[in-house]
Amino acid sequence: MNTVYAQRRARVAHQIGPDGIAIIPTAPERPRNRDGDFPYRHDSYFYYLTGFTEPNAWLVITGDGHSTLFCAPKDMEREIWDGYRLGPEAAPEKLGVDAAHSVAELDAKLPRLLENRDAVWYPFATHPGLETRVDGWLAKVRARVRAGALCPETQRDLCGVLDEMRLFKDAHEQDVMRQASRISARAHVRAMQRSARMLREGSDVREYHLDAELLHEFRQGGSQFPAYTSIVAAGANACVLHYRADAAPVRAGELVLIDAGCELDSYASDITRTFPADGRFSGPQRALYDLVLASQHAAVAATRAGNRFNDPHEATVAVLSQGLLDLGLLDADKVGGPADVIASRAYFPFYMHRTSHWLGMDVHDCGSYVEPTEVGQASERRDPLSGETIVNRPSRILRPGMVLTIEPGLYVRPAEGVPEQFWNIGIRIEDDAIVTAQGCELITRGVPVEGAEIEALMRG
Ligand code: GLY
Numbered sequence: 469m470n471t472v473y474a475q476r477r478a479r480v481a482h483q484i485g486p487d488g489i490a491i492i493p494t495a496p497e498r499p500r501n502r503d504g505d506f507p508y509r510h511d512s513y514f515y516y517l518t519g520f521t522e523p524n525a526w527l528v529i530t531g532d533g534h535s536t537l538f539c540a541p542k543d544m545e546r547e548i549w550d551g552y553r554l555g556p557e558a559a560p561e562k563l564g565v566d567a568a569h570s571v572a573e574l575d576a577k578l579p580r581l582l583e584n585r586d587a588v589w590y591p592f593a594t595h596p597g598l599e600t601r602v603d604g605w606l607a608k609v610r611a612r613v614r615a616g617a618l619c620p621e622t623q624r625d626l627c628g629v630l631d632e633m634r635l636f637k638d639a640h641e642q643d644v645m646r647q648a649s650r651i652s653a654r655a656h657v658r659a660m661q662r663s664a665r666m667l668r669e670g671s672d673v674r675e676y677h678l679d680a681e682l683l684h685e686f687r688q689g690g691s692q693f694p695a696y697t698s699i700v701a702a703g704a705n706a707c708v709l710h711y712r713a714d715a716a717p718v719r720a721g722e723l724v725l726i727d728a729g730c731e732l733d734s735y736a737s738d739i740t741r742t743f744p745a746d747g748r749f750s751g752p753q754r755a756l757y758d759l760v761l762a763s764q765h766a767a768v769a770a771t772r773a774g775n776r777f778n779d780p781h782e783a784t785v786a787v788l789s790q791g792l793l794d795l796g797l798l799d800a801d802k803v804g805g806p807a808d809v810i811a812s813r814a815y816f817p818f819y820m821h822r823t824s825h826w827l828g829m830d831v832h833d834c835g836s837y838v839e840p841t842e843v844g845q846a847s848e849r850r851d852p853l854s855g856e857t858i859v860n861r862p863s864r865i866l867r868p869g870m871v872l873t874i875e876p877g878l879y880v881r882p883a884e885g886v887p888e889q890f891w892n893i894g895i896r897i898e899d900d901a902i903v904t905a906q907g908c909e910l911i912t913r914g915v916p917v918e919g920a921e922i923e924a925l926m927r928g
């Protein structure tokens with residue numbers, strides 16, 4: 469495993485040039501309230517280059533391929549309270565870095581490391597205060613120019629280099645993501661079954677009961693934490709896009725939308741399922757569900773190497789637009805045919821988010837959504853809803869190893885002209901896909917998605 473991180477550091481060294489230097493801190497610990505911190509989560513860039521999860525650590529890579537780690541020193545008293553520390557003595561052997569020092573030496577050592585480099589690279593706008601720290605170190609280098617030291621003249625954003633690397637998941641990363649997805653799929657199955665079982669028993673079911681099932685299965689599978697705040701939304705709550713698992717009653721006859729995924733060994737999964745609380749769809753619920761599912765099938769078919777990132781979204785919108793007309797949620801006499809619905813974005817009140825995002829260590833993972841070789845090909849269009857001028861650039865060409873979500877939805881709020889039978893129904897179906905040469909591999913289908921399969925699972 470060490471070799472994976474060493475290879476990534478070598479790629480960074482190559483890209484910053486022989487006289488460059490890159491500085492990558494991990495995330496700070498964040499206080500929650502008196503004496504207590506939020507659960508610690510390392511910085512994704514830092515982990516990507518070290519595999520090291522302790523707080524209070526920095527990585528420095530120089531263009532000659534040399535890497536130096538600064539980490540918390542061994543301290544028996546602190547380790548009794550806070551736990552084991554690797555310490556700089558053991559770090560080179562364990563992490564494959566060339567040198568390691570106590571983080572207490574960072575300010576003393578960084579100016580010397582920066583001397584005689586032409587450019588200093590670090591992640592811009594991700595670590596508050598980092599720019600000031602770099603300025604302080606550069607000031608110390610400048611103080612030595614009369615002694616013949618050269619001071620870096622350029623500061624460069626390291627995010628672009630690392631984002632591009634992280635966008636393509638290697639075999640090891642794909643394996644971890646498959647495993648995270650399997651755990652999350654089991655968690656969704658468990659929540660669906662608990663909902664139906666409790667309602668059959670006549671219990672008072674609350675959103676938090678289903679959230680408890682998710683958390684149980686995540687931890688049971690070895691996941692460290694949820695990859696993001698779980699959404700467990702009963703009934704009309706599903707129409708609130710960023711709703712959280714709360715205490716609302718889960719009632720027979722209503723749908724439940726769960727958007728939840730675990731993080732396993734630093735990699736996220738991201739699954740949404742919408743199911744009937746008691747295991748039986750009503751007619752209108754099923755009609756809307758099948759429309760969202762059909763739009764997801766179209767998006768999956770459009771997810772393959774060579775297509776663009778926007779293609780699955782456009783495939784989704786085409787199916788949803790036609791379906792909204794067919795089901796009477798949009799009136800063709802007012803909005804015209806499906807092409808008009810797409811051009812005027814008349815579907816927007818029911819589908820107001822995009823269909824995909826990159827997925828990786830961060831749930832909304834890094835990586836440019838514009839094709840790098842085509843950034844200069846900008847065109848302008850007027851948004852039909854806001855009237856704003858929007859600059860479009862060709863969207864990213866999908867390549868094997870990229871991982872994205874495919875998550876169409878429909879959210880129907882009570883409104884004039886909208887058939888009442890659909891009011892307050894919110895549906896999203898979300899799966900995670902690894903792009904392959906021929907198409908894509910859906911890694912989250914351990915939880916069923918077809919309406920009849922969900923009903924069968926919940927009867928069981
Ligand atoms: N769970 C966050 C998202 O689906 O984008």
Ligand code: MN
Nearest residue numbers: 738873875898
């Ligand atoms: Mn998502």
Ligand code: MN
Nearest residue numbers: 727738739898
């Ligand atoms: Mn999601």
